Amino acid sequence: MxxxxxxxxxxxxxxxxxxxxxxxxxxxxxxxxxxxxxxxxxxxxxxxxxxxxxxxxxxxxxxxxxxxxxxxxxxxxxxxxxxxxxxxxxxxxxxxxxxxxxxxxxxxxxxxxxxxxxxxxxxxxxxxxxxxxxxxxxxxxxxxxxxxxxxxxxxxxxxxxxxxxxxxAVRFQREDGQISRAKFKLLEAEREFGLDYSTFSHALDIGAAPGGWTSLLLERGLKVTAVDPAELHPSLKAYRTLTVLRKNASEVKFEPESFDLLVCDMSWSPMQMSRLVLDDITPALKSGGTAIVTVKLMHRKPLQTIREVKTRFSEHFIVEGARQLFHNREEITLYLKKK
Ligand SMILES: C[S@@+](CC[C@H](N)C(=O)[O-])C[C@H]1O[C@@H](n2cnc3c(N)ncnc32)[C@H](O)[C@@H]1O
The missing domain is CATH 3.30.2130.30 (VC0802-like)
Incomplete structure:
Protein backbone atom coordinates (compact mmCIF):
# COMPACT_ATOMS: atom_id res chain seq x y z
CA MET A 1 0.00 0.00 0.00
CA ALA A 169 1.12 25.68 -10.57
CA VAL A 170 3.30 26.79 -13.50
CA ARG A 171 4.16 30.49 -13.33
CA PHE A 172 5.43 32.39 -16.35
CA GLN A 173 6.64 35.95 -16.21
CA ARG A 174 4.13 38.36 -17.72
CA GLU A 175 5.86 40.48 -20.36
CA ASP A 176 5.37 44.18 -21.12
CA GLY A 177 2.88 44.50 -23.96
CA GLN A 178 1.77 40.86 -23.71
CA ILE A 179 -1.34 40.54 -25.85
CA SER A 180 -3.27 37.92 -23.88
CA ARG A 181 -3.05 35.55 -20.92
CA ALA A 182 -3.83 32.82 -23.46
CA LYS A 183 -0.18 32.94 -24.53
CA PHE A 184 0.68 31.11 -21.31
CA LYS A 185 -1.45 28.14 -22.40
CA LEU A 186 0.61 27.62 -25.52
CA LEU A 187 3.86 28.11 -23.60
CA GLU A 188 2.77 25.58 -21.01
CA ALA A 189 1.73 23.10 -23.73
CA GLU A 190 5.22 23.36 -25.21
CA ARG A 191 6.77 22.39 -21.87
CA GLU A 192 4.19 19.80 -20.94
CA PHE A 193 4.37 17.93 -24.24
CA GLY A 194 8.14 18.34 -24.71
CA LEU A 195 7.83 20.39 -27.91
CA ASP A 196 9.98 23.12 -29.42
CA TYR A 197 7.86 25.39 -31.58
CA SER A 198 10.91 26.86 -33.30
CA THR A 199 11.38 23.52 -35.13
CA PHE A 200 8.20 24.15 -37.18
CA SER A 201 8.07 26.45 -40.18
CA HIS A 202 4.48 27.43 -40.99
CA ALA A 203 1.67 27.52 -38.45
CA LEU A 204 -2.06 27.90 -38.91
CA ASP A 205 -3.74 29.55 -35.91
CA ILE A 206 -7.52 29.07 -35.83
CA GLY A 207 -9.41 31.36 -33.42
CA ALA A 208 -6.32 33.54 -33.20
CA ALA A 209 -7.60 36.87 -31.82
CA PRO A 210 -6.43 38.87 -29.96
CA GLY A 211 -3.17 37.13 -30.88
CA GLY A 212 -1.32 35.72 -27.86
CA TRP A 213 -0.61 32.36 -29.54
CA THR A 214 0.18 33.98 -32.87
CA SER A 215 2.65 36.34 -31.18
CA LEU A 216 4.48 33.44 -29.49
CA LEU A 217 4.82 31.53 -32.78
CA LEU A 218 6.00 34.65 -34.62
CA GLU A 219 8.57 35.29 -31.88
CA ARG A 220 9.82 31.72 -32.38
CA GLY A 221 10.48 32.51 -36.04
CA LEU A 222 7.52 30.74 -37.68
CA LYS A 223 5.43 32.01 -40.54
CA VAL A 224 1.88 32.24 -39.19
CA THR A 225 -1.52 32.33 -40.86
CA ALA A 226 -4.07 33.58 -38.33
CA VAL A 227 -7.80 33.03 -38.84
CA ASP A 228 -10.42 34.86 -36.77
CA PRO A 229 -13.37 37.11 -37.57
CA ALA A 230 -12.23 39.30 -34.66
CA GLU A 231 -9.34 41.72 -34.91
CA LEU A 232 -5.77 40.85 -33.97
CA HIS A 233 -3.74 43.21 -31.82
CA PRO A 234 -2.28 46.05 -33.93
CA SER A 235 1.25 45.39 -32.62
CA LEU A 236 1.32 42.20 -34.73
CA LYS A 237 1.10 44.16 -37.98
CA ALA A 238 4.86 44.72 -37.76
CA TYR A 239 5.47 41.02 -38.62
CA ARG A 240 5.90 40.41 -42.33
CA THR A 241 5.74 36.68 -41.54
CA LEU A 242 2.07 37.01 -40.50
CA THR A 243 -0.96 36.55 -42.77
CA VAL A 244 -4.30 37.50 -41.23
CA LEU A 245 -7.64 36.20 -42.50
CA ARG A 246 -10.53 37.95 -40.77
CA LYS A 247 -12.94 35.13 -41.41
CA ASN A 248 -14.82 32.32 -39.80
CA ALA A 249 -12.71 29.14 -40.01
CA SER A 250 -15.47 27.44 -42.03
CA GLU A 251 -15.00 30.01 -44.84
CA VAL A 252 -11.27 29.59 -45.44
CA LYS A 253 -9.66 27.24 -47.94
CA PHE A 254 -5.98 26.25 -48.12
CA GLU A 255 -3.86 24.14 -50.41
CA PRO A 256 -3.49 20.61 -48.94
CA GLU A 257 -0.49 20.08 -46.64
CA SER A 258 0.45 23.80 -46.45
CA PHE A 259 1.24 23.82 -42.71
CA ASP A 260 3.34 21.73 -40.34
CA LEU A 261 1.74 23.12 -37.16
CA LEU A 262 -1.94 23.71 -36.44
CA VAL A 263 -3.04 25.48 -33.27
CA CYS A 264 -6.66 26.02 -32.39
CA ASP A 265 -8.09 27.88 -29.41
CA MET A 266 -11.66 28.55 -30.51
CA SER A 267 -14.21 29.40 -27.89
CA TRP A 268 -16.74 26.94 -29.27
CA SER A 269 -18.54 23.76 -28.37
CA PRO A 270 -16.19 20.74 -28.56
CA MET A 271 -18.36 18.91 -31.06
CA GLN A 272 -18.65 21.88 -33.46
CA MET A 273 -14.95 22.65 -33.04
CA SER A 274 -13.87 19.09 -33.81
CA ARG A 275 -16.19 18.83 -36.82
CA LEU A 276 -14.90 22.11 -38.25
CA VAL A 277 -11.23 21.30 -37.62
CA LEU A 278 -11.51 17.78 -39.00
CA ASP A 279 -13.65 18.55 -42.07
CA ASP A 280 -12.31 21.94 -43.14
CA ILE A 281 -8.86 22.48 -41.64
CA THR A 282 -7.08 19.14 -41.23
CA PRO A 283 -6.35 18.61 -44.95
CA ALA A 284 -4.22 21.79 -44.82
CA LEU A 285 -1.90 20.13 -42.26
CA LYS A 286 0.98 17.98 -43.49
CA SER A 287 0.96 14.30 -42.70
CA GLY A 288 3.08 13.91 -39.53
CA GLY A 289 2.27 17.54 -38.62
CA THR A 290 1.48 18.59 -35.07
CA ALA A 291 -1.73 20.08 -33.70
CA ILE A 292 -2.38 21.78 -30.35
CA VAL A 293 -6.10 22.13 -29.70
CA THR A 294 -8.00 23.36 -26.67
CA VAL A 295 -11.24 21.57 -25.89
CA LYS A 296 -13.82 23.58 -23.93
CA LEU A 297 -15.62 21.60 -21.25
CA MET A 298 -19.04 23.13 -21.62
CA HIS A 299 -21.34 20.72 -19.90
CA ARG A 300 -21.29 18.48 -16.89
CA LYS A 301 -19.61 15.39 -18.25
CA PRO A 302 -16.06 16.38 -19.16
CA LEU A 303 -14.66 12.84 -19.22
CA GLN A 304 -17.33 11.74 -21.68
CA THR A 305 -16.88 14.87 -23.82
CA ILE A 306 -13.14 14.30 -23.97
CA ARG A 307 -13.58 10.65 -24.87
CA GLU A 308 -15.89 11.61 -27.75
CA VAL A 309 -13.58 14.35 -29.02
CA LYS A 310 -10.56 12.05 -28.84
CA THR A 311 -12.43 9.35 -30.75
CA ARG A 312 -13.32 11.86 -33.47
CA PHE A 313 -9.76 13.14 -33.77
CA SER A 314 -8.37 9.59 -33.79
CA GLU A 315 -9.67 9.14 -37.31
CA HIS A 316 -6.98 11.47 -38.67
CA PHE A 317 -4.62 11.97 -35.72
CA ILE A 318 -2.63 10.09 -33.12
CA VAL A 319 -3.58 11.55 -29.75
CA GLU A 320 -0.14 12.03 -28.16
CA GLY A 321 -1.36 13.84 -25.07
CA ALA A 322 -4.47 15.17 -23.34
CA ARG A 323 -3.96 17.31 -20.26
CA GLN A 324 -5.64 20.00 -18.29
CA LEU A 325 -2.82 22.54 -18.02
CA PHE A 326 -2.54 24.92 -15.10
CA HIS A 327 -3.40 27.78 -17.48
CA ASN A 328 -6.46 25.99 -18.84
CA ARG A 329 -9.67 27.18 -17.23
CA GLU A 330 -12.83 25.33 -18.26
CA GLU A 331 -10.95 23.35 -20.89
CA ILE A 332 -8.17 20.88 -21.62
CA THR A 333 -5.39 20.82 -24.24
CA LEU A 334 -4.85 18.07 -26.81
CA TYR A 335 -1.51 17.32 -28.44
CA LEU A 336 -2.08 15.54 -31.76
CA LYS A 337 -0.01 14.24 -34.65
CA LYS A 338 -1.57 13.87 -38.05
CA LYS A 339 -1.46 10.32 -39.42
C1 LIG B 1 -10.07 32.25 -26.52
S1 LIG B 1 -10.01 33.27 -27.93
C2 LIG B 1 -8.43 32.88 -28.59
C3 LIG B 1 -7.28 33.51 -27.87
C4 LIG B 1 -5.99 33.36 -28.62
N1 LIG B 1 -5.51 31.98 -28.63
C5 LIG B 1 -4.89 34.24 -28.07
O1 LIG B 1 -3.85 33.71 -27.68
O2 LIG B 1 -5.05 35.45 -28.03
C6 LIG B 1 -11.12 32.49 -29.00
C7 LIG B 1 -11.25 33.11 -30.38
O3 LIG B 1 -11.90 32.17 -31.23
C8 LIG B 1 -12.57 32.90 -32.22
N2 LIG B 1 -13.54 32.02 -32.91
C9 LIG B 1 -14.65 31.44 -32.41
N3 LIG B 1 -15.28 30.74 -33.37
C10 LIG B 1 -14.53 30.86 -34.50
C11 LIG B 1 -14.64 30.36 -35.83
N4 LIG B 1 -15.67 29.60 -36.19
N5 LIG B 1 -13.67 30.68 -36.72
C12 LIG B 1 -12.63 31.45 -36.38
N6 LIG B 1 -12.48 31.96 -35.13
C13 LIG B 1 -13.42 31.67 -34.20
C14 LIG B 1 -13.19 34.05 -31.44
O4 LIG B 1 -13.49 35.13 -32.32
C15 LIG B 1 -12.09 34.39 -30.44
O5 LIG B 1 -11.29 35.47 -30.89
Whole structure:
Protein backbone atom coordinates (compact mmCIF):
# COMPACT_ATOMS: atom_id res chain seq x y z
CA MET A 1 0.00 0.00 0.00
CA UNK A 2 1.37 3.43 -0.90
CA UNK A 3 0.08 6.87 0.02
CA UNK A 4 -0.07 9.90 -2.30
CA UNK A 5 -1.41 13.42 -2.55
CA UNK A 6 -2.94 14.49 -5.86
CA UNK A 7 -3.76 18.00 -7.05
CA UNK A 8 -5.99 19.21 -9.87
CA UNK A 9 -7.12 22.62 -11.12
CA UNK A 10 -9.71 24.24 -8.86
CA UNK A 11 -13.08 22.40 -9.12
CA UNK A 12 -11.57 19.56 -11.17
CA UNK A 13 -10.40 17.25 -8.37
CA UNK A 14 -13.49 15.06 -8.72
CA UNK A 15 -12.57 14.30 -12.34
CA UNK A 16 -8.95 13.55 -11.44
CA UNK A 17 -10.22 11.25 -8.68
CA UNK A 18 -12.58 9.52 -11.11
CA UNK A 19 -9.73 8.90 -13.56
CA UNK A 20 -7.55 7.48 -10.79
CA UNK A 21 -10.35 5.30 -9.43
CA UNK A 22 -10.67 3.73 -12.88
CA UNK A 23 -6.92 3.18 -13.00
CA UNK A 24 -6.32 1.71 -9.53
CA UNK A 25 -8.75 -0.89 -8.26
CA UNK A 26 -9.25 -0.91 -4.51
CA UNK A 27 -7.80 2.54 -3.85
CA UNK A 28 -9.24 4.90 -1.27
CA UNK A 29 -9.55 8.66 -1.64
CA UNK A 30 -10.29 11.60 0.65
CA UNK A 31 -10.34 15.34 -0.01
CA UNK A 32 -7.77 17.54 1.72
CA UNK A 33 -8.70 20.84 0.08
CA UNK A 34 -12.15 21.05 -1.54
CA UNK A 35 -12.16 20.68 -5.32
CA UNK A 36 -8.40 20.71 -5.58
CA UNK A 37 -6.26 18.42 -3.41
CA UNK A 38 -6.85 14.86 -2.24
CA UNK A 39 -5.13 12.00 -0.48
CA UNK A 40 -5.04 8.48 -1.86
CA UNK A 41 -4.06 5.06 -0.65
CA UNK A 42 -3.28 2.68 -3.47
CA UNK A 43 -2.78 -1.06 -2.92
CA UNK A 44 0.34 -1.14 -5.11
CA UNK A 45 4.06 -0.52 -4.75
CA UNK A 46 5.39 2.94 -5.54
CA UNK A 47 7.01 1.91 -8.83
CA UNK A 48 3.83 0.16 -10.00
CA UNK A 49 1.81 3.32 -9.39
CA UNK A 50 4.35 5.51 -11.19
CA UNK A 51 4.51 3.13 -14.13
CA UNK A 52 0.71 3.12 -14.52
CA UNK A 53 0.65 6.94 -14.41
CA UNK A 54 3.49 7.17 -16.93
CA UNK A 55 1.69 4.79 -19.31
CA UNK A 56 -1.59 6.68 -19.25
CA UNK A 57 -1.26 10.13 -17.72
CA UNK A 58 -4.57 11.20 -16.18
CA UNK A 59 -5.90 14.36 -17.84
CA UNK A 60 -6.87 16.19 -14.67
CA UNK A 61 -4.04 15.17 -12.32
CA UNK A 62 -1.70 18.15 -12.19
CA UNK A 63 0.68 17.09 -9.43
CA UNK A 64 1.36 13.79 -7.70
CA UNK A 65 3.19 13.88 -4.42
CA UNK A 66 4.36 10.67 -2.74
CA UNK A 67 3.79 10.51 1.00
CA UNK A 68 6.87 8.93 2.60
CA UNK A 69 6.09 10.23 6.09
CA UNK A 70 3.26 12.04 7.87
CA UNK A 71 2.37 13.24 11.34
CA UNK A 72 -0.34 15.13 13.11
CA UNK A 73 0.39 18.88 13.24
CA UNK A 74 1.65 20.03 16.61
CA UNK A 75 1.53 23.70 15.58
CA UNK A 76 4.83 24.57 17.18
CA UNK A 77 8.55 24.22 16.44
CA UNK A 78 8.21 20.41 16.73
CA UNK A 79 6.68 20.43 13.24
CA UNK A 80 9.83 21.93 11.73
CA UNK A 81 12.09 19.69 13.83
CA UNK A 82 10.19 16.64 12.61
CA UNK A 83 10.53 17.74 8.97
CA UNK A 84 14.26 18.37 9.46
CA UNK A 85 14.76 14.96 11.12
CA UNK A 86 12.82 13.19 8.38
CA UNK A 87 14.90 14.87 5.69
CA UNK A 88 18.15 14.02 7.51
CA UNK A 89 17.05 10.36 7.54
CA UNK A 90 16.38 10.57 3.79
CA UNK A 91 19.89 11.85 3.12
CA UNK A 92 20.99 8.86 1.06
CA UNK A 93 18.28 9.63 -1.54
CA UNK A 94 19.60 13.14 -2.07
CA UNK A 95 23.37 13.10 -1.69
CA UNK A 96 25.12 15.05 -4.47
CA UNK A 97 21.83 15.95 -6.22
CA UNK A 98 20.14 19.23 -7.02
CA UNK A 99 17.06 19.32 -4.81
CA UNK A 100 14.03 21.61 -4.98
CA UNK A 101 11.66 22.09 -2.05
CA UNK A 102 7.90 22.48 -2.54
CA UNK A 103 5.90 23.64 0.46
CA UNK A 104 2.12 23.87 0.23
CA UNK A 105 -0.67 24.50 2.70
CA UNK A 106 -4.36 23.65 2.37
CA UNK A 107 -6.71 26.65 2.61
CA UNK A 108 -7.37 27.08 6.31
CA UNK A 109 -4.48 24.92 7.48
CA UNK A 110 -3.30 26.12 10.89
CA UNK A 111 0.34 25.18 10.11
CA UNK A 112 1.99 28.29 11.56
CA UNK A 113 5.10 28.62 9.38
CA UNK A 114 5.38 30.37 6.04
CA UNK A 115 6.61 28.46 2.99
CA UNK A 116 9.77 30.60 3.01
CA UNK A 117 10.56 29.79 6.68
CA UNK A 118 9.92 26.09 6.19
CA UNK A 119 12.04 26.02 3.04
CA UNK A 120 14.91 27.78 4.86
CA UNK A 121 14.94 25.01 7.49
CA UNK A 122 14.90 22.27 4.85
CA UNK A 123 17.50 23.98 2.63
CA UNK A 124 19.88 24.05 5.61
CA UNK A 125 19.38 20.31 6.16
CA UNK A 126 19.93 19.66 2.45
CA UNK A 127 23.20 21.58 2.44
CA UNK A 128 24.31 19.64 5.53
CA UNK A 129 23.35 16.38 3.77
CA UNK A 130 25.56 17.10 0.74
CA UNK A 131 22.68 18.08 -1.58
CA UNK A 132 22.45 21.32 -3.50
CA UNK A 133 19.26 23.33 -2.86
CA UNK A 134 18.03 24.23 -6.37
CA UNK A 135 15.06 26.22 -7.63
CA UNK A 136 15.69 25.46 -11.29
CA UNK A 137 16.10 22.07 -12.96
CA UNK A 138 16.17 19.99 -9.78
CA UNK A 139 16.98 16.27 -9.91
CA UNK A 140 14.70 15.59 -6.94
CA UNK A 141 11.87 17.37 -5.20
CA UNK A 142 11.09 17.39 -1.51
CA UNK A 143 7.35 18.01 -1.23
CA UNK A 144 5.62 19.05 1.98
CA UNK A 145 1.88 19.52 2.34
CA UNK A 146 0.16 20.83 5.47
CA UNK A 147 -3.52 19.92 5.62
CA UNK A 148 -5.92 21.05 8.35
CA UNK A 149 -4.46 18.52 10.79
CA UNK A 150 -1.54 16.65 9.23
CA UNK A 151 1.88 17.28 7.77
CA UNK A 152 2.80 15.09 4.77
CA UNK A 153 6.30 14.78 3.31
CA UNK A 154 7.73 12.90 0.35
CA UNK A 155 10.55 12.77 -2.19
CA UNK A 156 10.38 12.16 -5.93
CA UNK A 157 11.62 13.35 -9.28
CA UNK A 158 9.89 16.21 -11.14
CA UNK A 159 8.82 13.67 -13.78
CA UNK A 160 7.20 11.46 -11.12
CA UNK A 161 5.45 14.43 -9.54
CA UNK A 162 4.31 15.59 -13.03
CA UNK A 163 5.74 19.09 -12.56
CA UNK A 164 8.72 20.98 -11.18
CA UNK A 165 6.37 23.69 -9.87
CA UNK A 166 4.81 23.41 -6.41
CA UNK A 167 1.42 21.78 -6.90
CA UNK A 168 1.95 21.95 -10.67
CA ALA A 169 1.12 25.68 -10.57
CA VAL A 170 3.30 26.79 -13.50
CA ARG A 171 4.16 30.49 -13.33
CA PHE A 172 5.43 32.39 -16.35
CA GLN A 173 6.64 35.95 -16.21
CA ARG A 174 4.13 38.36 -17.72
CA GLU A 175 5.86 40.48 -20.36
CA ASP A 176 5.37 44.18 -21.12
CA GLY A 177 2.88 44.50 -23.96
CA GLN A 178 1.77 40.86 -23.71
CA ILE A 179 -1.34 40.54 -25.85
CA SER A 180 -3.27 37.92 -23.88
CA ARG A 181 -3.05 35.55 -20.92
CA ALA A 182 -3.83 32.82 -23.46
CA LYS A 183 -0.18 32.94 -24.53
CA PHE A 184 0.68 31.11 -21.31
CA LYS A 185 -1.45 28.14 -22.40
CA LEU A 186 0.61 27.62 -25.52
CA LEU A 187 3.86 28.11 -23.60
CA GLU A 188 2.77 25.58 -21.01
CA ALA A 189 1.73 23.10 -23.73
CA GLU A 190 5.22 23.36 -25.21
CA ARG A 191 6.77 22.39 -21.87
CA GLU A 192 4.19 19.80 -20.94
CA PHE A 193 4.37 17.93 -24.24
CA GLY A 194 8.14 18.34 -24.71
CA LEU A 195 7.83 20.39 -27.91
CA ASP A 196 9.98 23.12 -29.42
CA TYR A 197 7.86 25.39 -31.58
CA SER A 198 10.91 26.86 -33.30
CA THR A 199 11.38 23.52 -35.13
CA PHE A 200 8.20 24.15 -37.18
CA SER A 201 8.07 26.45 -40.18
CA HIS A 202 4.48 27.43 -40.99
CA ALA A 203 1.67 27.52 -38.45
CA LEU A 204 -2.06 27.90 -38.91
CA ASP A 205 -3.74 29.55 -35.91
CA ILE A 206 -7.52 29.07 -35.83
CA GLY A 207 -9.41 31.36 -33.42
CA ALA A 208 -6.32 33.54 -33.20
CA ALA A 209 -7.60 36.87 -31.82
CA PRO A 210 -6.43 38.87 -29.96
CA GLY A 211 -3.17 37.13 -30.88
CA GLY A 212 -1.32 35.72 -27.86
CA TRP A 213 -0.61 32.36 -29.54
CA THR A 214 0.18 33.98 -32.87
CA SER A 215 2.65 36.34 -31.18
CA LEU A 216 4.48 33.44 -29.49
CA LEU A 217 4.82 31.53 -32.78
CA LEU A 218 6.00 34.65 -34.62
CA GLU A 219 8.57 35.29 -31.88
CA ARG A 220 9.82 31.72 -32.38
CA GLY A 221 10.48 32.51 -36.04
CA LEU A 222 7.52 30.74 -37.68
CA LYS A 223 5.43 32.01 -40.54
CA VAL A 224 1.88 32.24 -39.19
CA THR A 225 -1.52 32.33 -40.86
CA ALA A 226 -4.07 33.58 -38.33
CA VAL A 227 -7.80 33.03 -38.84
CA ASP A 228 -10.42 34.86 -36.77
CA PRO A 229 -13.37 37.11 -37.57
CA ALA A 230 -12.23 39.30 -34.66
CA GLU A 231 -9.34 41.72 -34.91
CA LEU A 232 -5.77 40.85 -33.97
CA HIS A 233 -3.74 43.21 -31.82
CA PRO A 234 -2.28 46.05 -33.93
CA SER A 235 1.25 45.39 -32.62
CA LEU A 236 1.32 42.20 -34.73
CA LYS A 237 1.10 44.16 -37.98
CA ALA A 238 4.86 44.72 -37.76
CA TYR A 239 5.47 41.02 -38.62
CA ARG A 240 5.90 40.41 -42.33
CA THR A 241 5.74 36.68 -41.54
CA LEU A 242 2.07 37.01 -40.50
CA THR A 243 -0.96 36.55 -42.77
CA VAL A 244 -4.30 37.50 -41.23
CA LEU A 245 -7.64 36.20 -42.50
CA ARG A 246 -10.53 37.95 -40.77
CA LYS A 247 -12.94 35.13 -41.41
CA ASN A 248 -14.82 32.32 -39.80
CA ALA A 249 -12.71 29.14 -40.01
CA SER A 250 -15.47 27.44 -42.03
CA GLU A 251 -15.00 30.01 -44.84
CA VAL A 252 -11.27 29.59 -45.44
CA LYS A 253 -9.66 27.24 -47.94
CA PHE A 254 -5.98 26.25 -48.12
CA GLU A 255 -3.86 24.14 -50.41
CA PRO A 256 -3.49 20.61 -48.94
CA GLU A 257 -0.49 20.08 -46.64
CA SER A 258 0.45 23.80 -46.45
CA PHE A 259 1.24 23.82 -42.71
CA ASP A 260 3.34 21.73 -40.34
CA LEU A 261 1.74 23.12 -37.16
CA LEU A 262 -1.94 23.71 -36.44
CA VAL A 263 -3.04 25.48 -33.27
CA CYS A 264 -6.66 26.02 -32.39
CA ASP A 265 -8.09 27.88 -29.41
CA MET A 266 -11.66 28.55 -30.51
CA SER A 267 -14.21 29.40 -27.89
CA TRP A 268 -16.74 26.94 -29.27
CA SER A 269 -18.54 23.76 -28.37
CA PRO A 270 -16.19 20.74 -28.56
CA MET A 271 -18.36 18.91 -31.06
CA GLN A 272 -18.65 21.88 -33.46
CA MET A 273 -14.95 22.65 -33.04
CA SER A 274 -13.87 19.09 -33.81
CA ARG A 275 -16.19 18.83 -36.82
CA LEU A 276 -14.90 22.11 -38.25
CA VAL A 277 -11.23 21.30 -37.62
CA LEU A 278 -11.51 17.78 -39.00
CA ASP A 279 -13.65 18.55 -42.07
CA ASP A 280 -12.31 21.94 -43.14
CA ILE A 281 -8.86 22.48 -41.64
CA THR A 282 -7.08 19.14 -41.23
CA PRO A 283 -6.35 18.61 -44.95
CA ALA A 284 -4.22 21.79 -44.82
CA LEU A 285 -1.90 20.13 -42.26
CA LYS A 286 0.98 17.98 -43.49
CA SER A 287 0.96 14.30 -42.70
CA GLY A 288 3.08 13.91 -39.53
CA GLY A 289 2.27 17.54 -38.62
CA THR A 290 1.48 18.59 -35.07
CA ALA A 291 -1.73 20.08 -33.70
CA ILE A 292 -2.38 21.78 -30.35
CA VAL A 293 -6.10 22.13 -29.70
CA THR A 294 -8.00 23.36 -26.67
CA VAL A 295 -11.24 21.57 -25.89
CA LYS A 296 -13.82 23.58 -23.93
CA LEU A 297 -15.62 21.60 -21.25
CA MET A 298 -19.04 23.13 -21.62
CA HIS A 299 -21.34 20.72 -19.90
CA ARG A 300 -21.29 18.48 -16.89
CA LYS A 301 -19.61 15.39 -18.25
CA PRO A 302 -16.06 16.38 -19.16
CA LEU A 303 -14.66 12.84 -19.22
CA GLN A 304 -17.33 11.74 -21.68
CA THR A 305 -16.88 14.87 -23.82
CA ILE A 306 -13.14 14.30 -23.97
CA ARG A 307 -13.58 10.65 -24.87
CA GLU A 308 -15.89 11.61 -27.75
CA VAL A 309 -13.58 14.35 -29.02
CA LYS A 310 -10.56 12.05 -28.84
CA THR A 311 -12.43 9.35 -30.75
CA ARG A 312 -13.32 11.86 -33.47
CA PHE A 313 -9.76 13.14 -33.77
CA SER A 314 -8.37 9.59 -33.79
CA GLU A 315 -9.67 9.14 -37.31
CA HIS A 316 -6.98 11.47 -38.67
CA PHE A 317 -4.62 11.97 -35.72
CA ILE A 318 -2.63 10.09 -33.12
CA VAL A 319 -3.58 11.55 -29.75
CA GLU A 320 -0.14 12.03 -28.16
CA GLY A 321 -1.36 13.84 -25.07
CA ALA A 322 -4.47 15.17 -23.34
CA ARG A 323 -3.96 17.31 -20.26
CA GLN A 324 -5.64 20.00 -18.29
CA LEU A 325 -2.82 22.54 -18.02
CA PHE A 326 -2.54 24.92 -15.10
CA HIS A 327 -3.40 27.78 -17.48
CA ASN A 328 -6.46 25.99 -18.84
CA ARG A 329 -9.67 27.18 -17.23
CA GLU A 330 -12.83 25.33 -18.26
CA GLU A 331 -10.95 23.35 -20.89
CA ILE A 332 -8.17 20.88 -21.62
CA THR A 333 -5.39 20.82 -24.24
CA LEU A 334 -4.85 18.07 -26.81
CA TYR A 335 -1.51 17.32 -28.44
CA LEU A 336 -2.08 15.54 -31.76
CA LYS A 337 -0.01 14.24 -34.65
CA LYS A 338 -1.57 13.87 -38.05
CA LYS A 339 -1.46 10.32 -39.42
C1 LIG B 1 -10.07 32.25 -26.52
S1 LIG B 1 -10.01 33.27 -27.93
C2 LIG B 1 -8.43 32.88 -28.59
C3 LIG B 1 -7.28 33.51 -27.87
C4 LIG B 1 -5.99 33.36 -28.62
N1 LIG B 1 -5.51 31.98 -28.63
C5 LIG B 1 -4.89 34.24 -28.07
O1 LIG B 1 -3.85 33.71 -27.68
O2 LIG B 1 -5.05 35.45 -28.03
C6 LIG B 1 -11.12 32.49 -29.00
C7 LIG B 1 -11.25 33.11 -30.38
O3 LIG B 1 -11.90 32.17 -31.23
C8 LIG B 1 -12.57 32.90 -32.22
N2 LIG B 1 -13.54 32.02 -32.91
C9 LIG B 1 -14.65 31.44 -32.41
N3 LIG B 1 -15.28 30.74 -33.37
C10 LIG B 1 -14.53 30.86 -34.50
C11 LIG B 1 -14.64 30.36 -35.83
N4 LIG B 1 -15.67 29.60 -36.19
N5 LIG B 1 -13.67 30.68 -36.72
C12 LIG B 1 -12.63 31.45 -36.38
N6 LIG B 1 -12.48 31.96 -35.13
C13 LIG B 1 -13.42 31.67 -34.20
C14 LIG B 1 -13.19 34.05 -31.44
O4 LIG B 1 -13.49 35.13 -32.32
C15 LIG B 1 -12.09 34.39 -30.44
O5 LIG B 1 -11.29 35.47 -30.89
Missing amino acids: TEWIGTANKNYASYAMEELRRMFEGMSLSLLSPGETFRMNIPLEREEVLQAIRNDKPIFLRYLQPVDASRELSLDADDLDWLGDWLRLSKSKLDGLRVGVHIRKADGSPFPYSAADTRAVLDAVLAEAGAEPAHKQPDRLVAVYASKDTLYAGIGTPEEMLSDWPGG
